Structures are given as C-alpha cells and as structure tokens.
Amino acid sequence: MTNESSGPTAHQTSGEVNESSARRNPFAPPEAGQLVVYRGLTLFDGTGSAPRPAVSLVVEGPVIRSVADETDVAAALAEGAELVDLTGHFVTPGLVDAHQHLATPPDRPAAEAILRRLVHSGVTAVRDMADDLRQIGDLARAALVGEIAAPDIHYAALMAGPGFFDDPRTHQVTQGAVPGHVPWMQAVTDTTDLPLAVAMARGTYASAVKVYADLDAGLVAAITAEAHRQGIAVWAHAAVFPATPGEVVAAGVDTVSHVTLLAHEAAEEPLTSYKDKPSVDHESLVTGEDDRLAALFARMREQDVVLDATAGMWASEELAGDDPESTERARRQTELAIALTAQAHRAGVALATGTDYETAPGEPFPALYKELAFLVKRCGIPAPDVLRSATLVGARSAGTAHLTGSVEPGKLADFAVFAQDPLADIDHLRTITLTVKRGRRFPRAAYAATPPRETR
Numbered sequence: 001m002t003n004e005s006s007g008p009t010a011h012q013t014s015g016e017v018n019e020s021s022a023r024r025n026p027f028a029p030p031e032a033g034q035l036v037v038y039r040g041l042t043l044f045d046g047t048g049s050a051p052r053p054a055v056s057l058v059v060e061g062p063v064i065r066s067v068a069d070e071t072d073v074a075a076a077l078a079e080g081a082e083l084v085d086l087t088g089h090f091v092t093p094g095l096v097d098a099h100q101h102l103a104t105p106p107d108r109p110a111a112e113a114i115l116r117r118l119v120h121s122g123v124t125a126v127r128d129m130a131d132d133l134r135q136i137g138d139l140a141r142a143a144l145v146g147e148i149a150a151p152d153i154h155y156a157a158l159m160a161g162p163g164f165f166d167d168p169r170t171h172q173v174t175q176g177a178v179p180g181h182v183p184w185m186q187a188v189t190d191t192t193d194l195p196l197a198v199a200m201a202r203g204t205y206a207s208a209v210k211v212y213a214d215l216d217a218g219l220v221a222a223i224t225a226e227a228h229r230q231g232i233a234v235w236a237h238a239a240v241f242p243a244t245p246g247e248v249v250a251a252g253v254d255t256v257s258h259v260t261l262l263a264h265e266a267a268e269e270p271l272t273s274y275k276d277k278p279s280v281d282h283e284s285l286v287t288g289e290d291d292r293l294a295a296l297f298a299r300m301r302e303q304d305v306v307l308d309a310t311a312g313m314w315a316s317e318e319l320a321g322d323d324p325e326s327t328e329r330a331r332r333q334t335e336l337a338i339a340l341t342a343q344a345h346r347a348g349v350a351l352a353t354g355t356d357y358e359t360a361p362g363e364p365f366p367a368l369y370k371e372l373a374f375l376v377k378r379c380g381i382p383a384p385d386v387l388r389s390a391t392l393v394g395a396r397s398a399g400t401a402h403l404t405g406s407v408e409p410g411k412l413a414d415f416a417v418f419a420q421d422p423l424a425d426i427d428h429l430r431t432i433t434l435t436v437k438r439g440r441r442f443p444r445a446a447y448a449a450t451p452p453r454e455t456r
Helices: 014-024 070-078 108-119 133-145 162-166 168-172 194-202 217-229 245-250 259-266 291-303 324-346 367-377 383-398 426-431 444-449
Strands: 035-043 052-060 063-067 082-085 090-093 095-100 123-128 152-160 185-187 208-211 233-237 255-257 306-308 415-418 432-437 440-443
Touching (some): 063 070, 090 383, 095 383, 108 123, 123 432, 133 152, 152 162, 152 194, 194 217, 208 217, 217 233, 217 245, 245 259, 259 291, 259 324, 291 324, 306 383, 367 383, 367 426, 415 426, 432 444, 440 444
Parallel strands (some): 035 082, 035 090, 095 123, 123 152, 152 185, 255 306
Antiparallel strands (some): 035 052, 052 063, 415 432
16 A cells, blocks of 8 residues: 655656645745855844944855855855845844743634734744643744744743632633643642653643742742753743742742742742732832842852843733723832843843733734833843843743854854844834844735734
C-alpha cells in the first residue's frame, strides 16, 4: 500500500507543490541560500554597543550572515543577492512584548488581528503569559511556519494553588474541561506529583511554567527546581501569595512579572492569598529609595532575574477606571510603578518590556509602543536602555537570546526599520517602515493597505 500523501502525486510537478505550499504559508521564512543585502542603515544592534552608521547586513534565508562586512557584501551581491537600500533609516533588533494574553477568552480572529498589527509594528516575538494553550499552540505553529502574519509566540503553562481556580478567567481558558485539571492550567498542592505535573506542562510545548498564585514558598521552590531539572524555565508573578517577592526570587525563578507586586516585599502584614492582598506603605515606597526593595533588587541582579515590569499598565485606558475610587487606585498604582521601575533600573535589574493589555482594534500601533514611551518619559530610563530591554532582554525573558534579540551574525534575521531615530525620540517608533522576521519582510505599508478580517 502506498502513502500518496508523502510527496507529489503523478499529476503534480514540484513547482505546483511549492506554489501550493506558498499559498498555505504566505509568510514563511525564506529558504536557506536566498540572499538579501540591506545597505546604508544606522544600526542599534542591541548588544550595548553605540549605534553605527552606514552599516550593511547580509541575510541568508532566515539568518543574519554578516554585519558590516563589506567583503561579504560584495560576495553576496556577486552571488545574486537582492539589494535593499536603507540609506537614512534606523534599524533595531526586533521588539519583544514580554507579557501578552492572546486567548482569554479564545477568539481566533481577534488574536490574529493583534498579531498582524504587532508584526507590522516591528514586534518579532511575544511571551504569552498563560491562556487557552489549545489555541495558543496552534497560533504559535501558524506563526512559525508562516500561515499567518505574526511574531513568534513563546508561551507558559500555569500552576497555582487550588483556591485560584474559581477566577472566571480560568474557566474562559479551559472551556469543555475543568480549571486546574488540564495540562496548561494545573492546581498544585504539597501532594501533587510534581515530576508528572511539569511533564504535562512541557507536553503543551510551553516554553515555561508560570507560577501564579496561592502557593507558599516551599511549593514555589519545589516547582522551580523540578521545572529546571526537566529543562524548562519558570516565569512567576512577583508575589505569589503567600510566597513573598523575596521568597519567589530565592526560589530561583527566571523572570518575575508586575513591578507593583514587588511592593509586597514591604507589606505591613503577612501575605495570605491572592484575593486578600495586605496594604503597603505607599508614601514610603513612591520615594523609590526603600531599603527592603533595594535588597530585593540586589538579589535579582545577582541572580540575573528578569523583571517584566508592565510599568505602564495602570496608566492605560483599559485600567484607568470609570469611577473615582478606581481612578484613584490606578493613579496610585501608576505612581508606584514609576518609582519601583526606576529604582530597579538604577539597581541594575534587567528589565523586559511587557504590556498585559492591548490597544483597541482601531488603533494603528500596539500597546508596546506606549510601554516603551512610559519607561522613557515617566520612569526616566534612557532610550538606549529601554530599546535594549525591548530587544535582547526581551529575548532573554523568553529564553531565546541565543537565537535572537540582537543583530549579530548567526542569529535570526529579526529586526525593525524606522524612518527616524527612536533613540532621539522614542515616539519615532511610529515611523516604522519595515519588519524583518526570520528573514521574511513585513512592510508597514502592507498593513495600512490591507484591512484585517472582521473580528467578532
């Protein structure tokens, strides 16, 4: 019995097969051997080096072959490389949104519209911080093979204490199943078979276990140790309740999310549960000089824990509040985020740029642009540091810094092209003209010219 699906049929030529594949995967990375020379650009490469003018990049298929090597440029052109003139333009590594939720609740058209806007805005990777991984896994696959226009997606499987799973969001992402009893959203206690639980999380093809809520310090440490033993990262909330920020960091997690949760290192009462957060001394902490936070930041720097600050989240329209009480809460949380993010940066903590929300469907640019502007304008962090946070540190937060996050030979051809210098003015991100992801070009003009599909 023959397997007729293993190759071209008797009536198909290889050209027809390739054409069919291209129709299915219109955004696939170019094949190895395809050469493109990008010439004349000013390069911020994300490594910490100063920007370099008049640089040329040679890209072969999905990979950067050389940077500023004129001998290789000449060789590539002799081999028939396509030449793209970027004279007067500014190039950075592809941007990373380190905190997205693309399927709470699942809505495939809406998610694809968000992803399309992201990739046409210079974003080449996102971290999805726990969702319905049945949909996220397929979106990640579709993005990787080029079925859809999208950044690469790296995602987490969530673990929390049983008390967390009456949260309505957990029901949204486990429709047809029981929250806390699926591989991507597991309830954990001190009797849980952790090797099996972590293996189940890994089976979703997740990049990390996300440690969320209602777990004590011992369980956070045990989950982290088992995850690392099995070769998977741990992304944690900055406070897990009752585990404190200090205990979460001591457990050895790879990243922590939400800078305002770090304030609970200075809580006035012991932490108990996610739903019952104690008060903190707001007036003391907004000075940005608290000794307890200074000690925590020193340990984070020492252990190389990345802080996914989501600093501008409380200043967004989505969380601004529609009554005096919620508006005041958002204002105070914004003040706290500014103070603690600035203190973390001064202490040398590696910051990633996550958002945890997205701008409205009609907006031309993503929430990530607002987060970067918030870090520069409100937190006082220099633009070069913010752009490094949005690129190489973002890649580190996703566990992919060996592949992407900087413009260097041997790494993926992930970069963004701007008509004006975002180092001079962070709002120049809005002059994006081109995104290159895994060597595939996504011109900004194509986004403006082609309306997205309707979302429900």
